[in-house]
Amino acid sequence: MLKPVFVAIAMCCGGLAIADDTTDRDAVVQVITDFFHAMTMRDVDAMRALMTEDGMIYGYREGDDGLQVIRRPHAEYLAGLEAGEGHLLERFWKPEVMVYGRLATAWTPYDFYANGSFSHCGVNNFSLLRTDERWVIAGVVFSIEADCGESPLGPPDLE
DSSP states (O other): OHHHHHHHHHHHHHHHHHHHHHHHHHHHHHHHHHHHHHHHHTOHHHHHHHEEEEEEEEEEEEETTEEEEEEEEHHHHHHHHHHOOSOEEEEEOSOEEEEETTEEEEEEEEEEEETTEEEEEEEEEEEEEEOSSOEEEEEEEEEOBSOOOOOTTOSOOOO
């Protein structure tokens, strides 16, 4: 008699855990989507709301001179975005998200366009923290590559 009850409880509660995970995963992907939309719009206030105040962004590229690492605190990145000009577009696909409590990581291939021209591509690795209010980006590490093959998204809409 206990076995069917245990199975029913496991199915019920297991389903709830998966639903919560899916909700968190969707929320994490939405933060990343909103982050890139705000970047394209150069909406620094919207970006600031999506990031921790003291986080870091790292980018790296391999070149003839070896490894180059770019390091920017969130505040410095936002100041540069606000002062900059031109149209920016970053697209991502196939996000792989892992969630554990208030911690999430998201791995996303991407391509990046500046002023309508392809600039670079690579992989983003986002670290996020869920505060009492929402998920926020605590840090980003990304690769900068000249050729990642054809994007599964096809050519961008640069209008």
